[in-house]
Amino acid sequence: MALELRQNLKLAQKLVMTPQLRQAIKLLQLGRLELTEALQAEIEQNPMLEEAPSLLEQPANPESLNGEENAYQAEATVTDRIKGDDPATVAEVNWEDYANNFDTDIAFSHETPPADAPSQFDFISAVPGLASYLQWQLTHLDLSEQDADLATFIVCNLDGHGFLDASIEDICAYGHCTEEEAEGVLRLVQSLDPPGIAARDIRESLLLQLDRLDADDPLPSQIVEQHMDLLESRNYAQLARELGVPLKKITEAVAVIQELTPYPGNEFSNEQTNYIAPDVYVYKIDGEFVIQLNDEGLPQLQLSSEYQQLLKQKNALNSESRGYLRESKRNAEWFIKSIEQRQRTIYRVMESLLKFQRDFFEDGPAAMKPLILRDVAEDIGMHESTVSRVTSNKYVHCPQGIYELKYFFSTAVPNADGDSVAAEAIKTRIRQLITNENPAKPLSDNKISELLAKENITVARRTVAKYREQLKILPVKHRRKTN
Incomplete structure (x- = not known):
């Protein structure tokens, strides 16, 4: 079969995703905190975008004052408010006292460092967790090189709950040691704080904690070691019959066990807390619900007036700079339009949810009605995928509490x-x-x-x-x- 080149004419439909459309879709699915970061990043990258001044920064009567008079009036207003009636009685503030400067006993450290010098806080890389806490305890023990290596291996194989993920065979294979040596180092790690650490299951963790209590009554340890299944099912009557003791002693022993910590490593978790900022508020005022978008903390964007003036001047820029500014202006206008479209879409979706789930906002979750994405999409004239992006990672603050918008869709x-x-x-x-x-x-x-x-x-x-x-x-x- 011979190879040859041919020209064919074919008609087809396909969706072309322009960079602007991709940006709009990305902005639509961003959460409240992620949107703030995206706005700041775009302001830094696009010279045509700038943050609009707030009302407090604008002059009261801009038509009657020139730039110098505005600056003087603002400075006088702030100065009078700070100094009070008698400016002479207020000492001058030494702002160097509040600077983030290094301070040690070395003489040259008192010199003012350059503005771009690193701060002390720049060296804080992570929050100490369970592993670092155990390693700190191991440094105070007189261990041989092999035992220290095995103890580090055990500490590094603890899960978030403080349980040991590795087996004795794994420890022996890592350290090329006997099972007796591995068990000895494991008992050493288990003797560290918090009690119950490095256990292989909840039963062993509770037994290690009971050993630390050094109690005279062996009944709690006996219950955990021999009748863990009855303890989990709270079958205290069967426990009393199995152990041949009164039910009162069983309840007292169970009370001791309940004071223990099943997962000793949880309190040393260094996971970061993710805070939720509502994207929209729903208030009930005079019997009617009012929707308000949360714009607090979001920078108000505008086009740079200085760069626009440069574009109007014919001979101020060369062709390359003029082309760059025009492209930046188009991107800035599209970005502002995408942000406004995002806010309008969220408002319309919330308005539709309020219409469908009004009983929820009146009476709570028990009055929730069945709702799917298609219902809201048909109501506001949008595609289901758009509604899905709007409701992902978006939260509403209403009289019932804070809920994700996805919560209002129920089968x-x-x-x-x-x-x-x-x-x-x-x-x-x-x-x-x-x-x-x-x-x-x-x-x-x-x-x-x-x-x-x-x-x-x-x-x-x-x-x-x-x-x-x-x-x-x-x-x-x-x-x-x-x-």
Whole structure:
């Protein structure tokens, strides 16, 4: 078969993603804090973008004052407010006292460092965690080189809860040592603070903590070591029969065990806390709900007047600089338009959610109605993917609390009357039933299903169990409490 070149004419449809469109989509799915960072980054990169001055920075009457008079008036106003009635009585502030300068006993350190000198705080790289705390304790022990290496290996193989992920065989393979030597170093690490560290499971962690208590009563250790399953199911009556002791002593021993920490490494977690800033507020004023976008902290963008004046001057710039500024101006205008479009879209989506889920904003999660992305998309005339991007990582602050916009979408569960109930409303009702149950006789999943059926909500027992697990509520045997 011979190879040859041919020209063919073909008609096809395809979507071309321009850089501006990609930027608009990216801005649409950014969260509140991420958007602030994106705005600052764009201001730094695009010379045509600048932050508009606030109302406090603008002169009261700009038409009657020139630039020098404006500066003088602003300075006089601030100075008078700070100094008070008698400026002579106010000492001059030495701003060097508040500078971030190095201060040591060496003579030349008192010299003022350059402006770009590193700060002391620049050397703080991470928050100390469990591993660093254990390593600090190991440095105070007189260990051989091999034992120190094995102890470091054990510390580096602890998970976030403080449990040991490696086995004795792994320790032996790493250090080329015997099992007795590996067990000895493991016991050494387990003797460190916090108690229960480097255990292989919860049972061993509790036993290590009970050993530290040095209590006279061996019953708590006996319960943890021999009857952990009965302890987990709170079957205290069976525990009393198995151990041949009164029920009162069992409850006293269980009270001691409950004071222990199942996961000793959790308190040393150095995970950063992610704070939520609402993107939109919903207020109820005079019986009506009002939507307000959260623009606090977001810089107000505008085109640079200086660079626009340069573009108007024909001979002020060469062709390359003029082309660069024109491209920057187009990008800045598109960026501002994308931000405004993002804010309008969020407002319209929130307005639609308020219309569909008004009962939620009035009465809470129990009044949630079934809702899908298509309902909101058809209501505001947008595509489902756009609604999905808007509701991802966006939060609303309303009288009921702070919720992610995704929360308001819930699948429909048919009830006995032929109508449908939102799955989130059923979860809320399950939580209410379990919260109000008798701790001595907690409700089983089957009983909860029967109670919901009396309210015309048909939910199978396995569905109740699934919703209960999603709510992170323990099974009935773990919720039972005895006096």
